[in-house]
Amino acid sequence: MAKYATDVAIVGAGPSGLFMVFEAGFLGYKAVVLDALPQIGGQLAALYPEKPIYDVPAHPAILAGQLVEQLHTQAAPYGPEYLLGEPVLGLEGSAGHFTLFTASHEVSAKVVVVAGGGGMFTPRKPTQLQNLAEYEHTGAVRYAVTDKKSLAGHDVVLAGGGDSAVDWAVELAHIARHVHVMHRRADFRAADETVRQMKELEKAGKITLHTPYQLAELVGGGGVLETVVVEDLDGGKREIAASHVVCCFGLAPNAGPLGEWGLGWDKGLIKVDRATMQTQREGVLCIGDMADYEGKVALILTGFAEAAVAAKRVQGVINPERKFKVQYSTSKGVPGVG
């Protein structure tokens, strides 16, 4: 268990978290940044590093990956420590004396700034089904297809009506023995061309569509699935012989351990006092997309401004005797830069 001691522990290495390093550093506070992802940049690095962004002020166009690099460079003079690839599992203590735990790190910090962005996302599950866990355990029920070959020659139920359901239906129709697509509405919210391909495969007898139906029951034993019972809105049932169900119901924000920190977690967001970015737990602040208040406009540039407000609060917690005064970087400079 490697131990670290710092002024500010920043949970989340997305754009708000990275700029928080700069703002805290500018006021003289050291930071450790923790992120479950193996690299800095949050969604920008993980989901769309090659996409141009047009609304970062004074950057008419900048690639998301480049934005991360600029923020990294800007934070560098303050020597932050980045602890990546491990989610934060626990938070203990109180303002001035917090400890955060990951699987292999222990970080003591005076203030915690949660910059969790969109949060942790996990697949939506058909929680109405009994024995769901039993079939999840054996892979008979899945939320993603990571190994197509394991479904070769099987009867597969594809549940859902969005892009990933339709994409996988078309893809698996060529591998599985038969694909049953089940959706609770008659219409699919997916690319027209893929829906057209799916309907061609239906005509060709490779796919059967069941709409509007919902999952009602899993029948089998010992984790081996034999029949999937689906149900229409009037309670009319159909039995589908199938050994696998792939659920494509999208992702839902998940508090993860954050939900247990007493921050006021609500639908993936944390309510803060806009004037300080303070959550309901003294000394724990929240900035960026995860922070909510009246009039919030969840953009990257908003997170930047919130970092400046949070830095003022960091000083208020760590050095309450020190009067806060806006300092200008043009006059004060930055170590090793100006």
Added chain:
Amino acid sequence: MAKYATDVAIVGAGPSGLFMVFEAGFLGYKAVVLDALPQIGGQLAALYPEKPIYDVPAHPAILAGQLVEQLHTQAAPYGPEYLLGEPVLGLEGSAGHFTLFTASHEVSAKVVVVAGGGGMFTPRKPTQLQNLAEYEHTGAVRYAVTDKKSLAGHDVVLAGGGDSAVDWAVELAHIARHVHVMHRRADFRAADETVRQMKELEKAGKITLHTPYQLAELVGGGGVLETVVVEDLDGGKREIAASHVVCCFGLAPNAGPLGEWGLGWDKGLIKVDRATMQTQREGVLCIGDMADYEGKVALILTGFAEAAVAAKRVQGVINPERKFKVQYSTSKGVPGVG
């Protein structure tokens, strides 16, 4: 009188005003930008274009002038109209139907966004003096030295104790017949080296220091000054034979016409509702350094975030029927750019 009609009139072409053009444009609204200065960029362009700034997010270091150029480029796709070099003199009308006047322009706009930065600054005056206007009128009392030669051979009182008072005392000592420096404290708040030079000139008989003294009376007639009476804290008086007084008491924020728009002007700032950037006059918003609310951190990056909030409000005023949804530039792009 040239007439313009637009969605949003932005008063102030500093960084917040320029980014407001982008944010309004991104939501589909056209803008006209008005500024008393002859160029865009506000203080950045007028006072320190060559100074590097280190706290603009994702710009580890950028010259103030370059920042203005980037913001100008970013706003360009939305085709704003810039009306520069003339202060806004009047505002009439109400939300949806405003008209702004300058000396030669008339702009009708649905929403007004005041982005006035530090505001208009005017010299602090010794308002306790009777007949002040009479001597101001002839130039016997001045607040700046724009033409040194006009003081050649005269006895001049330099009033004030900051950098500009001391700088001018040293400068004028070589031109005037004699320089009297009068300051209400014993200590000067000016660069050590210049204070040292001033004291050398005192020893050399070119300068006389009067501290701690304040201006008490101007004696003369018809705008021609003969004697300046100064007074110490106990009411003790001195008469100084002098034909000119240069007052260097610093600058004070001045509402200018803004003070008469019913926006809630208070000490150079305007109180706004943080969730909408709405002033107390419906349809007139305020962003940037001039906008005040609890927890405000007056930095450039704060003005950027406020512009995004104000744009939401612009839509609320112009198209109240339209539901506001955060749009991402990565998906939506920008005309002619992405």
